[in-house]
Amino acid sequence: MTAKVLVERQGAVARIVLNAPEALNAIGPDMAREFSRVAAEVAEDPAVRCVIVTGAGPHFMAGGDIRCFAEWLELPPAERDAHLGALIADVSAAVNSLRTMAKPVIGAVRGAAAGFGFSLMCACDLVIASDTTNCKLAYCQIAASPDGGGSHTLPRLVGVRKAMEIALLDERIDAARALELGLVSKVVADAALEDEAMALAQRLAGQATGAFGRTKRLFNASLENDLATQLEAERKAFVAGAASQDFAEAVAAFLGRRKPEFRGN
Structure with a gap:
């Protein structure tokens, strides 16, 4: 059976392909x-x-497999609910890993990004989008509600009122509009998408990735913490970072007027 998820390695970059x-x-x-x-x-x-x-091919992800939903609707309620619950638990676990891993996650998006594909795009730290990209939250269109963290990440990206508009009106968002809204970081020609995403990933992988991980944790916690809690989290993160080899290398490189050689620790 063909693998539904591929992992390709290029140096310190892992490329996950749906x-x-x-x-x-x-x-x-x-x-x-x-x-x-x-x-x-x-x-x-x-x-x-x-x-x-x-995603493999001309689309990122079109959401959940409606054919599976149709099959499960024929089952007794308890069995149907078990199948749906297991599916959502797995996508939730994947998103949680992406959001909490101490390394940057880049979405390389083209074509359709709908339903869970939209939520997954929002879960990435940075997003490079092809000019073919079109987004729809799409859940309400099938009488469903968001999963995959979409109800958490989308309001934080665009604000609650705009997130509600995107969810309820369910209008298609093209690449240019996604850039205006802050849903994506950059829009490129479709033919350049893979090269642009890999170039950015290689750039990030060669830097102080331990610092990226600490910064990511701080940003993700910032909307939940009050100021005093966030300031204490910043203090702990900075002190921990100052004990790293990369921090010592950065200081030595600055004083020596040379480019630092980071190892990610």
């Missing part, structure tokens, strides 16, 4: 289980210093 192009990479049970496992493994791999998440 691999069901014939179905627009719609996620079903097999892909969800593999994605959860792969995301956890990459998060724990010290050799990986930056991660790219993308």
